[in-house]
Amino acid sequence: MENGTQVRERLYADDPRQVGPYELYGRLGDGRMGALFRGRSDEGREVALRVVHRVFATDPFFRQKLAREAAVLRRVAGPQLAPLADARIDGDPLWIASDYLHGPSLAEALGRHGPWPEETVRSLGVSLAQGLVVLHDSGLAHRDLTPKNVILTEDGPQLVDFGLAGLFDAGSRSAFGVPMGTLPFLPPELLRGGSDPHPAGDVFALGALLVHAAGGSPFGADTSAAVLHRVLNERPALSPLADPALREVIEACLAKDAAHRPTLRELHTVLASAGRLTQRRLPEKVAELVLARRPRTPPPRTAPVPAAELERLAALRHRYEQVITSGHSEEAPRAMIELGALEAAAGNISAAASWLEHAVATGHPLHAPLAQEQLLRLPGGRHRRR
Template identity: 45%
Template sequence: MRPLQPGDPTHLGDHRVLARLGSGGMGEVFLGRSPGGRMVAVKVVHEALAAQPGFRARFRREVTAARSVGGAYTAPLVDADPDAEVPWLATAYLPGMSLRDAIDAHGPLPPPAVRALGAALAEALVAIHGAGVVHRDLKPGNVMLTPDGPRVIDFGIAQAAEATAITESGAFLGSPGYLAPEQAAGGRAGPAADVFALGAVLAFAATGSGPFGQGPVHVLIHRALHDPPDLAAVPDPGLRHLIATCLDKDPARRPVPAALVPHLAAPPQGVAWLPETVSQLV
């Protein structure tokens, strides 16, 4: 969290803007407070993206769909304005830390915790896909570990952005190392692309590294398209097999999220499922 900078908005709709939370490929994120005192995370779309033909209509459809996403493991959409000078949306603000930060600071999770995390993320995808939304950028930085359990954040504008002709040559949306092959190749990413990303996130949680290692963007893209994932460090053979099925190159052979839950663990609540060093921070 950082102070506001000169030129930052002080209000977005009825929400008072309090601080900066971060930025990404699609926009900047601010901490806000609703008129009723609720803390919200407000994502403001980059002006260049918002100016592309057709973006606002797609964004409006995405917002309508995202409003209907329920479930215990997502951050609910609470407000949006697709018609603002610069479009924005607000979700419930979730205190805690990202999975990325937790693993970077304290190392991989033990297999039971990875299984619990996987069950929560699979249930989140069931809710997201059931509302007609595809996340398209599920990654460790978009999984929050909160006092009430894990939550998937940052869905609701990826599909509108992906369908928009934003390209400079070679531009794409998503995070290399977690992109499904069909998405990395520039094709349309459906729900199965989120399952691929789920497998990559669980590999990261179990080992501290993504299944395609590290390297420049073009190297990670090539590995996702052509190389098998490196899962040798996943300590639980059953978990290793489940992750491998999610990372199948063929989207038709990946399991649907609902089919994964029975093979994982009871979806977690609170922080007791986490190692003590992480749960104390959360």
């Protein structure tokens, strides 16, 4: 989803005005799965909502796959991930929604303000690698990692649209014979056919994305046929990367053989000295663009939290996120509830609701009802039931 983009145009005459609990008020774009809208619930929750094209919605096999993917996506949680927020998979129309992210996509930021310094590219790689680790540990691959699916927010970069490419057969191909996806971010094994999407494909896409952020184009940017040939047969062009260690690991990410690519943790080790991408690490003009997209009306906040308490909360968030990443059936939902309580105490009601909703979605017999109870107590009407 082009989650962080601004509304491109008004609703068409035949577009729905209301989908589920969400009023739609503008188009964000269109894609192979369906039209993407920006919507808002009565409680003020903003979403990027995709209404599935009828050609897919009438296919029983597609509906079964959507139900399976949605069940997994509801349980994915991590600080660099914008997971599924809501969905209707058993009616007409079919639709899926994620929380609307206020920020430009990486594609928009690069298009407006040009390449990033190498150290900022490293920080971007650290953050995205961490998000992909959580995703892969949950049993998913992104499958469509491109600059348009990275949203830059005040809290750091967020991955959107992950896992949705799995709703389409790996064999679905365009007029060029290329699988559904975006060149040059598609790995060679998918271009050759006979291979299912795999986490190693995300490593390839991440390598290509980081070269792109640095101002390069590892396999060119001319015709699709020419780019396809280079992805399959030629070494990548890495001229924007000056640091030898960075060039070496990115070239390994772009290896033709998936078995020769580094793991995400190995890539993270090379990049880690730069730290996560934060707003202050962004190029100045990009940071201004991110700030310009912040919501005009801030979420409700409780009394100000002292600086020492904020530092304690940051440390606790980090600890709980490590527990959540482990995926332990008992500890993860408990940590989600505790993290939700911490965010609520800090006045971050949207973040609190998100963690509590994840805890509800686990379906744990003890923790899910407790999380639902805490959701009902949040201010601002954030008490949506799944």
